[in-house]
Amino acid sequence: MLNKTKIKYIQSLSHKKQRDQDSVFVAEGPKIIKELLDEKNIKLKELFATKEFLNLNPGIVSQQAFAITEISEDELRKISFLSTPKQVLGIFQKPAFPEFSRPEGITIVLETIQDPGNMGTIIRCSDWFGIKNIICSKDSVDIFNPKVVQSTMGSIGRVQVIYCDPVELLNNFSNIPVLAATLKGRPVSSIKTPSNCFLIIGNESKGISKPLLEKVNTEITIPGRGKAESLNAGVATGIILSWLTNEPI
Amino acid sequence: MLNKTKIKYIQSLSHKKQRDQDSVFVAEGPKIIKELLDEKNIKLKELFATKEFLNLNPGIVSQQAFAITEISEDELRKISFLSTPKQVLGIFQKPAFPEFSRPEGITIVLETIQDPGNMGTIIRCSDWFGIKNIICSKDSVDIFNPKVVQSTMGSIGRVQVIYCDPVELLNNFSNIPVLAATLKGRPVSSIKTPSNCFLIIGNESKGISKPLLEKVNTEITIPGRGKAESLNAGVATGIILSWLTNEPI
Numbered sequence: 001m002l003n004k005t006k007i008k009y010i011q012s013l014s015h016k017k018q019r020d021q022d023s024v025f026v027a028e029g030p031k032i033i034k035e036l037l038d039e040k041n042i043k044l045k046e047l048f049a050t051k052e053f054l055n056l057n058p059g060i061v062s063q064q065a066f067a068i069t070e071i072s073e074d075e076l077r078k079i080s081f082l083s084t085p086k087q088v089l090g091i092f093q094k095p096a097f098p099e100f101s102r103p104e105g106i107t108i109v110l111e112t113i114q115d116p117g118n119m120g121t122i123i124r125c126s127d128w129f130g131i132k133n134i135i136c137s138k139d140s141v142d143i144f145n146p147k148v149v150q151s152t153m154g155s156i157g158r159v160q161v162i163y164c165d166p167v168e169l170l171n172n173f174s175n176i177p178v179l180a181a182t183l184k185g186r187p188v189s190s191i192k193t194p195s196n197c198f199l200i201i202g203n204e205s206k207g208i209s210k211p212l213l214e215k216v217n218t219e220i221t222i223p224g225r226g227k228a229e230s231l232n233a234g235v236a237t238g239i240i241l242s243w244l245t246n247e248p249i
Numbered sequence: 250m251l252n253k254t255k256i257k258y259i260q261s262l263s264h265k266k267q268r269d270q271d272s273v274f275v276a277e278g279p280k281i282i283k284e285l286l287d288e289k290n291i292k293l294k295e296l297f298a299t300k301e302f303l304n305l306n307p308g309i310v311s312q313q314a315f316a317i318t319e320i321s322e323d324e325l326r327k328i329s330f331l332s333t334p335k336q337v338l339g340i341f342q343k344p345a346f347p348e349f350s351r352p353e354g355i356t357i358v359l360e361t362i363q364d365p366g367n368m369g370t371i372i373r374c375s376d377w378f379g380i381k382n383i384i385c386s387k388d389s390v391d392i393f394n395p396k397v398v399q400s401t402m403g404s405i406g407r408v409q410v411i412y413c414d415p416v417e418l419l420n421n422f423s424n425i426p427v428l429a430a431t432l433k434g435r436p437v438s439s440i441k442t443p444s445n446c447f448l449i450i451g452n453e454s455k456g457i458s459k460p461l462l463e464k465v466n467t468e469i470t471i472p473g474r475g476k477a478e479s480l481n482a483g484v485a486t487g488i489i490l491s492w493l494t495n496e497p498i
Contacts, residue, residue, distance in 0.1 A: 035478075121481060121483075121484060124481070124484075125477075125480060126475075127475040127476060127477035128473040128474075128475050128477040128479075128480050129474055129475060130473070130474030130475040153477075153478065154476070154477075154478070155475075155477050158475065188491070222377075222491060223495075224377040224378060224379070225377075225378055225379030225494065226375075226376040226377050226380070227376060227403070227407055228374075228377040228403075228404050228407075229284075229402065229403070231373065231487065232370060232373070234483075234484060235370060235374055235483060235484050235487040236487075238484040238485075238487055238488050239487050239488050239491045242437070242471060242491070242492070245474065246436075246438050246472075
């Protein structure tokens with residue numbers, strides 16, 4: 001059973017302010033809940049699950065590390081952020097990462113990425129290609145926004161995302177090469193990847209701001225042959241990372 | 250002004266059956282409407298626009314090729330498929346393409362791609378890399394689904410998507426090489442692209458079905474270094490196309 005205070009509290013976690021204050025986020029559905037439970041860097045605090053989920057997952061029920069509340073389908077609908085709620089909702093502690101001291105390998109720099117789907121794709125791609133750190137301008141979408149969480153899956157516990165002013169941060173690492181995805185750079189296939197570097201991905205419609213563009217050493221382009229105006233920021237990140245992380249055969 | 254019959258008709262276009270019957274689809278918002286108007290292969294039939302849109306776009310109003318109805322914000326909310334309606338909604342004739350006779354360059358084959366966002370990304374990427382034809386299993390999402398249309402933009406008029414049984418189709422072209430994205434193939438960077446070929450992209454969680462996999466000559470993998478379980482089908486398609494269409498420098 002859920003009381004009104006608890007329902008209101010969970011609903012309030014749709015707001016960044018409340019998530020930041022309590023350093024928590026919400027994830028939903030059996031697949032992502034199980035993936036996050038397997039992720040060492042993420043701690044489940046509270047689970048709200050239907051009878052169906054609890055019956056199907058006796059292993060989870062037997063764990064004592066977090067509180068489990070059995071709820072009805074009706075109650076789930078009240079607390080869920082999904083249009084089609086899926087059996088279970090968890091409140092997780094935000095992952096903890098070592099402090100970012102210096103870029104190792106490729107560090108991604110995102111400017112004004114506001115679409116949750118794009119942000120989710122970028123985090124998942126980064127995890128796939130072994131990227132550890134993403135620097136993110138403060139006007140980008142919060143990665144603990146429920147829509148981002150649902151699309152990143154367990155990657156949210158493995159890739160560190162740091163919100164700060166990218167220009168200020170780059171000022172501190174003036175000896176590290178800065179690459180950027182633009183529409184008029186060198187073909188991505190011709191780039192020799194520096195051992196440590198930054199890779200800037202800008203806003204899909206506005207591109208990269210002037211102050212940030214001034215920091216760039218090498219502009220990279222994905223050569224196209226058709227008429228499409230642009231690739232979305234998630235796909236562009238995936239393509240560039242696949243080339244930059246490729247080891248000669 | 251909109252009468253009830255018209256409102257009901259536009260709402261009915263959220264259903265594939267009605268769209269197929271009339272060979273039309275709906276697109277919304279100034280950006281996509283203008284892009285589609287510029288696309289020769291697509292014909293606008295009817296436009297429903299707020300005063301704001303009409304005032305800002307006198308060039309569109311002066312065109313006589315389609316019917317324009319000025320509507321209120323309230324009326325727009327009734328017919329819009331978006332959670333935040335954007336000034337204008339158009340009913341378009343589906344694009345016409347020459348009949349598919351044989352694969353030229355890379356022909357993409359999609360099996361059971363059900364997520365509208367993934368489908369939109371795949372069509373847009375295909376357009377970017379100059380792909381002309383996509384073969385699609387019948388259990389994939391309809392490309393004229395409003396969510397797909399919104400994410401493909403003008404690419405929907407440039408890339409032909411053919412719904413059929415992929416296995417039957419491949420049977421007719423047994424001399425054309427078939428590549429497929431799987432988790433245990435050769436690294437994408439090692440593939441020499443055949444001048445004409447099929448490229449199969451399967452369902453994200455289920456992969457490629459056995460009957461279709463039997464048609465495959467070369468399995469391709471995107472090497473990863475992290476722990477992410479998979480890349481989404483849209484990003485995987487973008488990455489593979491960027492390698493397969495790359496011309497040596």
